[in-house]
Amino acid sequence: MRKSVPVIIVCLAVAVVVLAIEVVRFRGANDPPRFTTTFQAVLLDNGQVYYGKLSRLGTSFPEMTDVYYVVRTQDAQTKQQKNVLVKRGKEPHAPTETFFEARHIIMIEPVGPASEVARDIAQVESQNR
Numbered sequence: 705m706r707k708s709v710p711v712i713i714v715c716l717a718v719a720v721v722v723l724a725i726e727v728v729r730f731r732g733a734n735d736p737p738r739f740t741t742t743f744q745a746v747l748l749d750n751g752q753v754y755y756g757k758l759s760r761l762g763t764s765f766p767e768m769t770d771v772y773y774v775v776r777t778q779d780a781q782t783k784q785q786k787n788v789l790v791k792r793g794k795e796p797h798a799p800t801e802t803f804f805e806a807r808h809i810i811m812i813e814p815v816g817p818a819s820e821v822a823r824d825i826a827q828v829e830s831q832n833r
Contacts, residue, residue: 744813745813748809753773754792755772772828773792775790791832
């Protein structure tokens with residue numbers, strides 16, 4: 705009987721450690737993602753993708769500043785289609801930031817610093833100086 709008491713104590717200790725690890729993992733799973741890149745890509749449930757600096761993650765209305773999106777254009781003579789990155793803010797109401805309703809966000813990804821999108825953003829920003 706005495707040998708079974710230490711076994712029970714060891715089993716209880718292991719169970720407490722496992723439970724503590726799971727509690728910490730569960731709490732971390734609810735934290736909003738953290739990005740180390742300057743820009744993020746946000747895919748909405750309507751298929752639109754926005755690129756910019758995302759903040760207020762974990763709220764009902766995440767905010768994006770320095771917002772860009774892609775517009776498809778067609779050359780009048782060659783009829784070739786081309787994607788052009790446009791900085792948001794040129795619209796008649798001249799928005800300075802954009803808020804997304806979190807339930808419409810499908811996915812958020814970092815924009816790699818060496819990616820085509822990052823290069824296009826840098827080019828647009830240099831033209832606006």
